[in-house]
Amino acid sequence: MMSRRADTAAPRGGSLMRLRGLVRKEFLQVVRDKSSIGIAFLLPTVLLLLFGYGVSLDAKHVPIAIVVQQPSADTARLVGVFQGSEYFDPSVMLSTREAVAAMEQGRVKAIVHVRANFADRLRADPGAPIQVIVNGVDANTARLIQGYVQGAWQSWLAATARADGLILPPAVDVQHRIWFNPGVRSRDFLVPGLIPLVMVLIGALLTALVMAREWERGTMESLLVTPVTIREILVGKLAAYFSLGLGGMLLSVFMATWLFGVPLRGSFWVLLLASSLFLVVALGMGLLISTVARNQFVASQVAILSTYLPTFILSGFIFDIGSMPKPIQVITYAIPARYFVSILQTVFLAGDVWPVILPNMLALLAMAVVLLGLTRLRLKKRLQ
Amino acid sequence: MWNRVAALVLKEFLALLKDPRSRTVIIVPPLLQLLVFGYAATFDLNDIPYAVYNEDPGQPSRDLLARFASSDNFRLVETVARESDIGPLIDRRRVLLVLHVRRTFSRDLYRGGSGELQVLLDGRNSNTALVALGYVQIVVNGFNTEWAASHGQREPPAHLVTRAWFNPNLESRWFIVPGIAALLTLVVTLLVTALSVARERENGTFDQLLVAPYRPWEILIGKSVPGFVIGLGEASVIILAAVFWFQVPLVGSLVALYGGLVVFLFCVIGVGLMVSSLAVTQQQGLLGAFLFLVPAIILSGFATPIADMPPAVQRLTLINPMRYIVEIVRRVFLEGATVSDLSGQLWPMAVIGVVTLTAATWLFRHRMQ
Numbered sequence: 001m002m003s004r005r006a007d008t009a010a011p012r013g014g015s016l017m018r019l020r021g022l023v024r025k026e027f028l029q030v031v032r033d034k035s036s037i038g039i040a041f042l043l044p045t046v047l048l049l050l051f052g053y054g055v056s057l058d059a060k061h062v063p064i065a066i067v068v069q070q071p072s073a074d075t076a077r078l079v080g081v082f083q084g085s086e087y088f089d090p091s092v093m094l095s096t097r098e099a100v101a102a103m104e105q106g107r108v109k110a111i112v113h114v115r116a117n118f119a120d121r122l123r124a125d126p127g128a129p130i131q132v133i134v135n136g137v138d139a140n141t142a143r144l145i146q147g148y149v150q151g152a153w154q155s156w157l158a159a160t161a162r163a164d165g166l167i168l169p170p171a172v173d174v175q176h177r178i179w180f181n182p183g184v185r186s187r188d189f190l191v192p193g194l195i196p197l198v199m200v201l202i203g204a205l206l207t208a209l210v211m212a213r214e215w216e217r218g219t220m221e222s223l224l225v226t227p228v229t230i231r232e233i234l235v236g237k238l239a240a241y242f243s244l245g246l247g248g249m250l251l252s253v254f255m256a257t258w259l260f261g262v263p264l265r266g267s268f269w270v271l272l273l274a275s276s277l278f279l280v281v282a283l284g285m286g287l288l289i290s291t292v293a294r295n296q297f298v299a300s301q302v303a304i305l306s307t308y309l310p311t312f313i314l315s316g317f318i319f320d321i322g323s324m325p326k327p328i329q330v331i332t333y334a335i336p337a338r339y340f341v342s343i344l345q346t347v348f349l350a351g352d353v354w355p356v357i358l359p360n361m362l363a364l365l366a367m368a369v370v371l372l373g374l375t376r377l378r379l380k381k382r383l384q
Numbered sequence: 385m386w387n388r389v390a391a392l393v394l395k396e397f398l399a400l401l402k403d404p405r406s407r408t409v410i411i412v413p414p415l416l417q418l419l420v421f422g423y424a425a426t427f428d429l430n431d432i433p434y435a436v437y438n439e440d441p442g443q444p445s446r447d448l449l450a451r452f453a454s455s456d457n458f459r460l461v462e463t464v465a466r467e468s469d470i471g472p473l474i475d476r477r478r479v480l481l482v483l484h485v486r487r488t489f490s491r492d493l494y495r496g497g498s499g500e501l502q503v504l505l506d507g508r509n510s511n512t513a514l515v516a517l518g519y520v521q522i523v524v525n526g527f528n529t530e531w532a533a534s535h536g537q538r539e540p541p542a543h544l545v546t547r548a549w550f551n552p553n554l555e556s557r558w559f560i561v562p563g564i565a566a567l568l569t570l571v572v573t574l575l576v577t578a579l580s581v582a583r584e585r586e587n588g589t590f591d592q593l594l595v596a597p598y599r600p601w602e603i604l605i606g607k608s609v610p611g612f613v614i615g616l617g618e619a620s621v622i623i624l625a626a627v628f629w630f631q632v633p634l635v636g637s638l639v640a641l642y643g644g645l646v647v648f649l650f651c652v653i654g655v656g657l658m659v660s661s662l663a664v665t666q667q668q669g670l671l672g673a674f675l676f677l678v679p680a681i682i683l684s685g686f687a688t689p690i691a692d693m694p695p696a697v698q699r700l701t702l703i704n705p706m707r708y709i710v711e712i713v714r715r716v717f718l719e720g721a722t723v724s725d726l727s728g729q730l731w732p733m734a735v736i737g738v739v740t741l742t743a744a745t746w747l748f749r750h751r752m753q
Contacts, residue, residue: 035668043674050679054697055688057511062691103549104719109691118542128542136551137718139559140427140515141689146546147518150525153544160541171531172448172524173498176517179474181507189509201674209667216586296586296666297579298405304571305413313421318687320512322431322480324424331420342477345508355476 018228022236029210030240039206040244044198044252051194052260057186059144061089065099065108068092069116074160078114078130081156087148103135110134110145180265180349188263191256192348193317196278196337197308198252202245203282204289204307205300207237211290212299230379234372238283245279256348266347270357274347277364278340282307284371285336291378311337339363392598392606399583400576400610410576410614414568418622421564422630425687426556430457432516435479437464442490444499444531451523452483458519474506480516481505493531550718561630562717563686565622566709569645570652570680573615574673577656580607582669600749607660608653615649616642626717636716640723644712647733651705654740661748680706708733 030036066082068075082090091108093099102108113131115121121128132149134142154170181188214220223233253271256262264271285307293299313319314328315337321329332338339360346356401407434452438445452458461479464470473479484502493499503520505513532540551558584590593603623641626632634641659672683690683697684706690698701707708729715721723730 033667035671038671046675047678050682054693055682056692057688059692122541127540129545130542132544132546134548136548136554137559137714138689139551139554139556142548142554143515143518147521149544150521157540170498171493171528172501174501174503174521174524176503176505178505178507178513181510184510184514186510209670293405297583298409300670301409301575305417309417313425319425320429323426323429328420328424349508350475353475
């Protein structure tokens with residue numbers, strides 16, 4: 001009775017106290033279940049180490065077969081160019097049969113075939129063909145290999161022309177400069193791209209699970225019959241998992257910059273602000289999933305399929321959004337990670353480019369508002 | 385005895401499928417994912433936004449740029465008049481690349497030298513930048529060949545004749561979609577088995593199961609069969625969709641494909657049951673599943689090639705069953721591999737399967753006492 005009266009007399013102070021109690025409860029829950037800490041810190045560390053050390057899209061030392069049926073000075077120069085390139089790991093073979101067998105067994109990724117009459121046709125009019133066969137199963141790597149072979153062929157042409165005293169300039173010479181990542185290190189975009197994955201795991205997956213468990217055990221209902229309001233429950237949950245998610249994010253940023261030497265060209269505070277926004281969105285998704293799904297199994301499946309995998313594939317983290325079919329591009333607008341990945345790639349590699357950062361942040365803000373509003377609505381409905 | 389096991393299997397299926405939400409979750413999302421990812425997960429670029437900064441008034445530069453304008457892979461966003469406009473265009477991601485033709489381009493060409501085309505690329509995603517650069521080179525090569533022919537220049541002494549085997553048009557989709565079959569089979573089967581025991585522990589029904597006259601291995605079979613059947617069923621649906629919807633050629637033997645999938649499912653169920661017997665709560669089960677799932681996917685060659693990984697990590701992938709099934713599925717689909725071609729993948733996976741299933745049985749007995 002006393003507390004009731006105090007509550008009506010000073011609703012603000014009472015609300016704050018209740019909130020403090022709720023936040024404390026949530027934190028204790030997190031600290032006591034080691035798997036929460038595991039999802040928040042162990043998983044990001046494993047992910048970052050794997051991506052940082054293990055994953056790369058830079059094909060180097062590609063094993064190829066060079067079939068030379070009749071060695072000559074010209075073919076020796078060709079083989080020399082391939083041997084001197086860091087992109088290739090060539091083995092010279094004498095017959096096509098040997099090379100085809102190697103390709104079928106997956107020992108080489110491409111065959112460069114120089115015919116027996118190479119030397120004769122070399123200085124005749126249409127020129128001698130150099131046959132190149134790549135294994136096209138991995139189309140991306142195959143395309144890179146084709147580009148490297150082309151480069152090797154051009155250096156060979158230049159060397160041959162010099163040896164023959166000829167000058168053979170191509171009509172157009174392409175000079176390229178790759179901004180923001182001149183060394184073309186794929187690690188520099190893969191490692192920052194992991195931050196949304198880590199935060200989605202904590203924000204959406206963990207939150208969805210914890211809430212679903214409370215529904216399953218009925219502790220949610222007992223919370224709801226106490227004088228706490230729905231808003232307070234939501235804020236309590238958000239506060240606990242927000243700090244956990246931010247911890248995971250800081251850990252990821254620290255490892256990216258210190259361990260893997262990814263440059264952070266923009267400001268840390270912009271990064272922090274964007275991450276906080278994204279985290280609120282992720283938490284909103286987690287809360288919404290848990291109110292829709294009644295049990296942990298369903299919640300976990302929905303969380304993985306609707307948050308984790310789209311963050312991996314539809315966010316522009318690895319795959320270019322502009323090249324996806326139009327209907328899929330429309331779907332990507334509903335994936336919050338899309339906006340966050342764009343901010344991250346810009347803040348890490350390009351700097352504080354506000355025309356990119358601002359619209360993306362606004363989109364995240366709008367999503368946060370919508371998701372939290374929906375969760376509140378669903379919670380209210382469930383109670384009636 | 386087999387009747388008892390059958391009853392147990394039936395019970396597990398009912399536990400999994402009686403709740404309409406669990407049922408939906410097992411069937412609908414994987415198919416949606418296949419559709420979305422099948423279309424989305426591609427490294428090909430078909431819409432490269434670019435800008436042009438042309439300082440050269442001559443005809444050759446216009447001819448060269450017309451080739452880009454008419455290419456299906458490129459989309460002209462803006463023509464720039466000042467060098468200082470280039471920076472903001474790239475910074476703001478309005479274009480992926482800028483083609484810069486210098487003032488002396490045509491003059492150099494007419495004198496028999498090389499005209500320089502400068503390409504400035506947004507390297508925020510360095511792989512996309514490299515792929516785009518390759519496309520630029522293809523357009524330029526076309527121009528060079530035509531220029532040499534029409535201006536009576538001698539052809540180069542040798543030229544490349546390039547072909548791609550197994551995937552002649554180098555479509556990423558042919559590479560990704562079979563991989564998704566392996567990926568979704570892994571995810572669904574692992575989650576079904578990894579959470580099954582933990583769910584019963586939380587509900588308290590596990591104790592009832594233990595006091596029932598079942599041997600541990602019978603309980604294990606009961607827990608394995610649903611994951612196996614659902615995994616295999618889902619894989620079949622995805623394979624059908626890959627062939628009939630995405631038109632990925634399936635040239636190899638179905639025996640090799642299903643042989644590989646069955647062995648792979650044993651590995652996954654072994655891992656799932658290990659996690660299951662260790663986890664007390666479903667949350668722990670999920671953490672365990674994830675700690676296996678994430679590295680297994682990343683180190684499988686599904687999205688990034690194993691050959692590009694450092695040697696130490698490449699050796700680590702040898703204990704990853706996902707690595708073998710991804711290779712099996714792709715080689716059966718595209719290269720037409722048969723069982724004997726794939727023995728190098730099948731036997732390591734079989735060893736992994738035996739090890740994980742044995743470990744799971746041991747852990748299960750151990751935790752029950």
